[in-house]
Amino acid sequence: MLTGWVTTGEGTSTVNEANGYEKDHTFYCDETGARVEGAWVKDTKPGTGDDDADADEYWYYLKKATGKPATGKQSNINGQIYLFNGEGQIQSGWVAAATDSNTKFFQLDKEDEEEKMSVAESDVYYCGDEDGGHAKKNKWLKTWLPYDTNEEEDDKEWFWFDKEGKLFRTGYNTAAETASNAVKYKLAEGVLVQDDNKGAALIGKKKVNSKDYWFRNDGVMLSKFYQINGAMYYFGGADDGSMKTGSQSIKDNTGDTYKFYFYTKDQDSTKYQTPDGQKLKKGAGVTGNQSNKLYYYGLLLTADDYKYQVATVKGHDFIINSNGSIQHSFDTSYKEDGDTLITVEAKGAAAYEEDGQYKYGFTKGVTSKVSDVDLNEFYNAPTTTTFTLK
Numbered sequence: 001m002l003t004g005w006v007t008t009g010e011g012t013s014t015v016n017e018a019n020g021y022e023k024d025h026t027f028y029c030d031e032t033g034a035r036v037e038g039a040w041v042k043d044t045k046p047g048t049g050d051d052d053a054d055a056d057e058y059w060y061y062l063k064k065a066t067g068k069p070a071t072g073k074q075s076n077i078n079g080q081i082y083l084f085n086g087e088g089q090i091q092s093g094w095v096a097a098a099t100d101s102n103t104k105f106f107q108l109d110k111e112d113e114e115e116k117m118s119v120a121e122s123d124v125y126y127c128g129d130e131d132g133g134h135a136k137k138n139k140w141l142k143t144w145l146p147y148d149t150n151e152e153e154d155d156k157e158w159f160w161f162d163k164e165g166k167l168f169r170t171g172y173n174t175a176a177e178t179a180s181n182a183v184k185y186k187l188a189e190g191v192l193v194q195d196d197n198k199g200a201a202l203i204g205k206k207k208v209n210s211k212d213y214w215f216r217n218d219g220v221m222l223s224k225f226y227q228i229n230g231a232m233y234y235f236g237g238a239d240d241g242s243m244k245t246g247s248q249s250i251k252d253n254t255g256d257t258y259k260f261y262f263y264t265k266d267q268d269s270t271k272y273q274t275p276d277g278q279k280l281k282k283g284a285g286v287t288g289n290q291s292n293k294l295y296y297y298g299l300l301l302t303a304d305d306y307k308y309q310v311a312t313v314k315g316h317d318f319i320i321n322s323n324g325s326i327q328h329s330f331d332t333s334y335k336e337d338g339d340t341l342i343t344v345e346a347k348g349a350a351a352y353e354e355d356g357q358y359k360y361g362f363t364k365g366v367t368s369k370v371s372d373v374d375l376n377e378f379y380n381a382p383t384t385t386t387f388t389l390k
Contacts, residue, residue: 005046018046038064058089080134096120108146135165175204185225211242230274231284232297271356288357307336311373316361328360
């Protein structure tokens with residue numbers, strides 16, 4: 001009586017101990033000699049010798065009715081998705097579909113053989129540890145990217161897997177919208193500054209549970225600030241990621257709170273554009289007038305050194321106070337403690353934009369006797385906008 005891995009010949013005329021895996025001819029018999037069907041087995045590879053005590057063991061699933069080791073993607077084993085290579089060994093951790101039909105699936109984060117996400121040319125899954133093994137589906141997961149050798153807690157990223165267990169990766173899955181060369185920003189001491197040349201060569205937007213998220217081509221969910229197509233967006237904290245709209249109060253690295261405003265819908269008018277001429281969309285940080293407050297890349301501008309100051313945004317002189325409110329009276333002087341800070345000529349001699357995002361921005365007739373608001377104190381332009389694929 002044979003136990004363990006066995007190999008059959010054509011038909012049922014011969015049965016021998018397995019010398020290796022043979023497609024459609026390899027089976028497993030338990031200690032009673034019965035062929036295993038519809039059950040899991042953990043053992044070494046078929047053909048492993050009895051004297052090889054250090055041989056690795058793997059999980060196998062023997063199919064119902066046939067007893068053949070499951071290979072490829074099995075979508076309903078006890079209601080779960082499992083992935084196997086071409087010889088029936090369950091795959092764990094980060095798993096990618098192979099271009100070789102005989103291999104089926106391979107592990108990206110196999111110890112001492114780690115591969116980057118970019119190696120995967122097709123679907124990617126996450127299957128937990130080797131004793132769990134089922135693919136995550138229709139859920140969020142926070143973990144490390146494959147090939148991340150540091151594995152510090154702060155290096156973990158968020159990923160989304162659909163109902164079939166597939167990781168959403170921009171460029172590999174259909175996105176509602178895509179963009180290139182997104183620049184990551186952080187709010188440091190009240191200034192939006194580029195985050196150490198971090199960014200993404202390709203990103204895409206996807207709706208998850210009725211909220212808008214953006215993802216990189218390696219599947220990482222964007223968080224915090226990103227400049228996309230010339231506009232600034234905010235995606236919440238590191239554990240949030242949903243694209244924010246409307247008024248937002250956001251803390252910088254020192255704990256101070258700053259006010260922002262992000263558009264709640266796409267701006268169709270040609271009068272609503274980014275500083276470099278791109279159409280403004282939902283989630284884009286306002287540059288210009290929003291409810292008579294002045295914003296720059298979403299951040300509220302305020303007079304700081306004086307009660308009133310001028311901020312020049314795209315050729316328009318805005319007069320703002322310490323609350324960021326835009327002043328727009330003609331033929332008047334704006335004073336502090338009796339001293340004239342800014343004067344505006346009478347209408348005709350002075351003029352301002354009457355609608356659009358630059359409403360109440362004077363195009364002529366404003367004379368300032370104090371320093372203007374330094375826009376670099378609110379936003380620093382990126383030093384680079386070209387990033388490589390992950």
